Amino acid sequence: MVDPMAAPDEPRDDAESPETVPADAPDEVKADAAAAQGSDEHFHAARLGDDVADHPRKDVPHPKDAAEPDDTIHQPEDVDPDSSAELPGKTQRVDLEGEDAPIDAETTQKKRAALIYNPVKVDPDALRARTAELSAEAGWAEPLFYETTVDDLGDDVTRAALDEKVDAVLVAGGDGTVRAVAEALTSSGVPLTIIPSGTGNLLARNLNLPLSDSDAMIRSTFEGDVLSIDTGIARIRRAGGEIEEHGFSVMAGIGLDAAMIQNTRDDLKKQVGWVAYVDGAARSLVSAKPFRVMYQLDGHRLHSAKVQSVLFANCGALQGGVALIPDASIADGSLDVAVLQPSGVLGWLGVWRSIVWDNSVLRKFRAGRRVLERRKDTSVRYLRGTGIELATAPAQPIELDGDEFGEATRVYTRIVAGGLVVALPKGHDTSSL
The missing domain is CATH 2.60.200.40 (Tumour Suppressor Smad4)
Known part of the structure; x- marks a missing residue:
């Protein structure tokens, strides 16, 4: 060999x-x-x-x-979309309650994160609420929430979040969602937090991340370490x-x-x-x-x-x-x-x-x-x-x-x-x- x-x-x-x-x-x-x-x-x-x-x-x-x-x-x-066929195909942002929100967000002087998730792979309401709660505890503004769709596996909404000058991006979904978000973030310098979800979680496994402790991963956005990895x-x-x-x-x-x-x-x-x-x-x-x-x-x-x-x-x-x-x-x-x-x-x-x-x-x-x-x-x-x-x-x-x-x-x-x-x-x- x-x-x-x-x-x-x-x-x-x-x-x-x-x-x-x-x-x-x-x-x-x-x-x-x-x-x-x-x-x-x-x-x-x-x-x-x-x-x-x-x-x-x-x-x-x-x-x-x-x-x-x-x-x-x-x-x-x-x-094959890492999403549901019933979801609309447009790039979409939602508010804390899950209702449609304007793609252009209001400005803020505080640090702000974006949460991008596949609504089929996670409990959207619970995930949004917990991310918002831990953001507030850290003194950050309310996060921007984006859902993946049949036509957007996560790369388009990630670019939309970058246009809003977010300080961090969290992703929750299958390997396809993580791949799409990571692709859009490559060379941007904006940190990515992976909240393990779905079947494979291959990137999370290779980073030895906790697969069943979503709170620990969300907190790492605000108070954790960062590491530059290859893509x-x-x-x-x-x-x-x-x-x-x-x-x-x-x-x-x-x-x-x-x-x-x-x-x-x-x-x-x-x-x-x-x-x-x-x-x-x-x-x-x-x-x-x-x-x-x-x-x-x-x-x-x-x-x-x-x-x-x-x-x-x-x-x-x-x-x-x-x-x-x-x-x-x-x-x-x-x-x-x-x-x-x-x-x-x-x-x-x-x-x-x-x-x-x-x-x-x-x-x-x-x-x-x-x-x-x-x-x-x-x-x-x-x-x-x-x-x-x-x-x-x-x-x-x-x-x-x-x-x-x-x-x-x-x-x-x-x-x-x-x-x-x-x-x-x-x-x-x-x-x-």
């Missing part, structure tokens, strides 16, 4: 891996790959339209070819050539993990929580097929691999205590990448062993780490850098922080070091972050 802690500018073991070029590739393909490895030219998201020679293998798409439309134009599907940015190219850019706080992915999310039943998720993803994974594995990608870490060589999924992680913990990338840090300025490339049933057992057993159990013990140092397993390959670009054809499903985002032929993900300021309870231990 490649050491995920290696510095970004060091050569990685995968650079010399036989999987860099298929063994049965024609001589001209191998020559192209050798030239690419020795070249100082790198393909980056800023140069998505660079002219390059056509690649002779259809199953090894050249980045330019992968960005071209194929025979079927895959229109991006609407993101991720994904630039997505659709099969039709459209380019979009979205933020993520925990991880993004292309391939099987996105298909798993698409196949997870909403009704089951409401009943059993994150365990519903196991059902989604089982249903996805039935039709899962590997696909060819070309990828390149910033400042590294161009590689080709046949994969089931590629994950781009800002932090590494999943639900249930599973450590997908055990050495990932949310405050190190680096992007961690996990390339899942199992071969057959034994390969999937290797993936399971690597993620569930090796990462979550063996790495905790000195003897276990010695075992892992001697083991060679390519079912999961770990990389690290500041950004990575990946191209494939035909388009593959993608996800950001557990939300499906349609399909893409090209993705460039990067880290914004210290891009988000988060509020933490006073004295919160950050040594493991």
